[in-house]
Amino acid sequence: MPALTLHLAKGTVALAPHIALNEVGADFDLVWVDFAAKAQTKPDYLAINPKGRVPALMTENGVLTETAAMLNYIAATHPQAALTPDDPWQRAKMEEVFLYLASTVHINHAHKMRGHRWSDDPATYPAMQAKVASNITENAALIESDYLKGPFVLGETFSNADIYLFTIARWFAGDGADMAAFPKLSAFLEMMQARPSVANALAMHT
Numbered sequence: 001m002p003a004l005t006l007h008l009a010k011g012t013v014a015l016a017p018h019i020a021l022n023e024v025g026a027d028f029d030l031v032w033v034d035f036a037a038k039a040q041t042k043p044d045y046l047a048i049n050p051k052g053r054v055p056a057l058m059t060e061n062g063v064l065t066e067t068a069a070m071l072n073y074i075a076a077t078h079p080q081a082a083l084t085p086d087d088p089w090q091r092a093k094m095e096e097v098f099l100y101l102a103s104t105v106h107i108n109h110a111h112k113m114r115g116h117r118w119s120d121d122p123a124t125y126p127a128m129q130a131k132v133a134s135n136i137t138e139n140a141a142l143i144e145s146d147y148l149k150g151p152f153v154l155g156e157t158f159s160n161a162d163i164y165l166f167t168i169a170r171w172f173a174g175d176g177a178d179m180a181a182f183p184k185l186s187a188f189l190e191m192m193q194a195r196p197s198v199a200n201a202l203a204m205h206t
């Protein structure tokens with residue numbers, strides 16, 4: 001039985017650890033959480049991740065949540081794949097992207113579907129949804145100008161930052177960003193889709 005089990009749902013940020021597990025050639029199982037049935041809110045899943053979110057990664061040490069932590073763990077336990085740069089500056093730049101994606105971009109995106117997290121008044125949800133396109137467009141512009149050196153986030157070296165950025169940025173068009181305004185990011189998304197680890201995971205998430 002594989003030592004790693006990833007709990008995930010389609011169309012979510014759980015795609016990132018799924019790609020990373022593919023990338024390092026890990027032996028792992030997938031357990032799909034049925035969002036349509038709100039399985040993430042039910043006791044069985046809350047026993048795995050009390051936050052009621054995916055992804056959650058079951059390891060020999062226990063459960064790990066938070067995408068960025070998971071990507072770091074997968075990289076550290078499979079050093080041959082070099083998903084984390086050795087150079088302290090490059091590593092810090094990767095973490096900078098992780099934190100921006102987790103704390104700003106993903107949160108902006110969540111205002112489209114998950115307004116109930118911020119307000120108990122459904123009448124406020126349309127106003128939150130109306131801000132998503134402009135917020136995400138602003139985020140995409142910063143990524144295009146500052147965070148994507150090209151062809152990869154860190155330049156010539158592939159890293160976990162590419163996996164995380166790909167996962168989040170593929171939502172941008174659906175969030176209302178005009179991707180024609182972001183040629184570097186668009187080329188990045190296209191390049192990443194062709195990568196075997198990504199294509200294999202994507203085939204299961206659509």
Ligand SMILES: N[C@@H](CCC(=O)N[C@@H](CS)C(=O)NCC(=O)O)C(=O)O
Pocket residue numbers: 011012013014040052053054055065066067068102114
């Ligand atoms: N900070 C967490 C966020 C996880 C998260 O919000 N996941 C979403 C899917 S993208 C989720 O599980 N949502 C379920 C819900 O809100 O009920 C991470 O990066 O892992």
